[in-house]
């Protein structure tokens with residue numbers, strides 16, 4: 001669907017979107033394209049340029065050439081560009097929201113109210129942080145001054161469940177730290193990242209500072225992570241893909257940051273506010289459960305399990321399933337037929353093994369890619385439904401009798417992204433929070449966090465931390481300038 005006058009531009013939700021790459025400040029097309037369909041109704045949205053090694057080389061080369069001048073600008077100079085970019089995102093909030101919803105099926109209400117605003121904040125916040133990074137001085141045998149030195153070209157690779165938010169979460173700190181960027185958006189939902197390129201031009205970013213290369217993981221992602229001229233690779237996606245990228249990065253010893261999948265425990269104690277816990281459990285189904293941080297293993301104290309289940313069932317009944325463009329909808333479609341088959345495969349196999357649905361358990365009549373919010377019980381800890389990430393609206397329900405048992409169940413997977421703990425006893429919360437394996441523990445809350453805090457996963461959920469100064473620790477080269485003090489002859 002081109003707009004007629006320009007064969008490379010399609011209209012999505014009334015917004016013109018260029019389907020080509022953005023390399024060195026210009027639109028570049030490829031001979032090959034890949035198709036993008038809306039999960040809402042299967043509508044064909046666009047044929048997007050599909051990069052191979054040549055386009056990737058051009059993008060890395062443009063970023064490499066743009067790097068010295070961008071680094072030289074310093075945090076203040078870069079911050080002016082980034083503030084303009086954040087402003088441009090805010091000005092186009094509703095267009096970005098509408099395109100994202102059409103492209104990946106995420107909720108329009110969330111995209112309009114929170115997600116795109118968070119995208120803008122991802123840019124402006126890290127610009128501010130870079131400007132205000134305190135100079136750390138360690139006075140020891142010498143004067144050690146710690147400085148953050150721009151490192152070079154950062155390759156940023158993002159998934160489809162929140163492409164704009166997760167891309168800006170990397171683009172903001174990388175650019176603020178003085179890196180130049182090659183962004184490879186997800187092939188299942190690439191369109192808002194194309195708009196990000198337009199907005200970078202609107203903000204006047206110099207050519208080559210931000211490049212967007214569209215394409216699949218194998219044709220575009222692989223040559224990007226194999227490229228020898230990268231200073232950093234930041235990847236958000238599945239653990240399996242991270243293992244492949246890790247092998248490539250190892251060849252050139254390129255530092256990686258990996259934000260990966262999860263199977264997060266949601267612990268409800270016998271002294272918890274059960275209404276609050278139930279509301280938050282129902283919230284795990286938002287965006288059809290395609291949320292890496294979702295607490296997908298409900299671990300509830302046996303004495304309150306029946307009571308909690310009644311409240312959760314009532315809360316889930318109040319979550320309308322349907323078209324994500326409807327502002328009342330809370331659970332939209334899964335992204336593709338492949339994802340739908342994956343989710344239903346997990347549930348069907350678990351039921352064959354003996355799992356019993358407490359809620360849902362199959363497709364939802366709202367449309368082809370809709371799946372009912374599902375909670376399965378009578379599961380064994382060793383089953384894949386307990387151990388593996390489903391990435392759909394599917395939770396498992398297990399009970400426990402002692403805090404030790406709760407912690408053992410919580411920690412008994414290979415993941416360690418997040419954990420939720422509901423209890424009214426602060427000491428118990430603290431004890432449990434320290435014992436669970438997780439990059440983030442939410443006590444009596446979920447999903448809220450500050451951009452200054454570290455974010456990442458333990459075990460198979462990731463390598464490294466981003467957020468706050470941790471982002472600069474990753475994107476920049478941390479340098480120690482060790483100077484002999486006046487009162488000493490020499491130092492070793």
Ligand code: NAD
Pocket residue numbers: 157158159160161162166184185186187215216217218220221222225236237238239240241242244245259260261262291292293389391417457461462
């Ligand atoms: P994915 O790993 O299939 O793809 C992610 C990105 O990697 C895509 O852009 C893809 O094209 C690219 N890619 C694939 N193969 C590649 C290769 N060989 N080289 C370079 N790039 C390659 O993941 P997905 O299905 O898009 O996303 C879902 C996963 O992402 C889930 O596991 C979810 O938990 C995880 N996720 C994690 C976080 C987090 O912050 N920890 C956030 C969102 C999603």
